[in-house]
């Protein structure tokens with residue numbers, strides 16, 4: 001089954017299923033995988049009523065922001081999910097750089113958040129499609145274009161608040177789709193090495209002290225690098241280097257909440 005239609009503003013890789021209101025585009029995509037949808041099937045929605053973030057958080061999903069989920073079946077199978085996250089975060093950063101049209105301070109927060117001026121403007125959620133015939137997963141992306149939540153522990157922002165002017169959902173979708181395809185093909189052809197270098201070049205907090213929260217535990221150390229699997233290497237001083245594969249990081253010099 002090949003749901004969705006070729007959309008002429010998007011590269012041929014994509015088959016677009018554009019929806020109005022859904023609970024979560026990731027849920028829609030997971031449903032389509034179960035029905036046999038192929039790689040490149042792209043689900044968008046104008047708004048979500050139950051947008052999901054990482055670690056069971058909710059993702060504020062008001063109209064005007066970009067919500068999409070993309071079905072992927074990369075070589076490397078499900079073990080490639082980590083690399084896809086870094087690929088997508090870089091693509092979001094590329095797209096935001098184009099959309100901002102000036103020297104916005106865009107950086108990456110481990111593992112996959114994209115920041116503008118140190119505040120979170122985008123996040124992504126990768127979910128495994130259980131029971132799919134091939135190894136498939138769903139890449140869910142949210143980019144705050146015109147609004148952002150004000151009650152988050154880590155400060156958030158949106159492109160408009162950062163001075164991007166009028167950025168439509170369709171412009172943002174086109175920029176993301178082009179950037180993602182470039183990065184995705186680059187990774188599939190050249191492997192994780194160049195992707196890792198590109199990610200590190202934009203990483204926030206490298207060489208600085210930060211806190212990592214893993215479930216209920218907190219570790220303070222210096223962010224040295226990410227390794228060849230994408231794990232964060234946290235220098236704990238005399239206690240050695242801890243490799244972190246999942247968790248939340250907090251910088252010690254985080255910006256305040258955005259005033260608007």
Ligand code: BTN
Pocket residue numbers: 023024025026027048050051052053054055057059066067068069113122123124125140141142
């Ligand atoms: C995070 O930073 O916590 C991840 C946020 C991911 C949000 C996107 S919006 C489109 C897709 N559908 C969802 O329910 N979640 C992802």
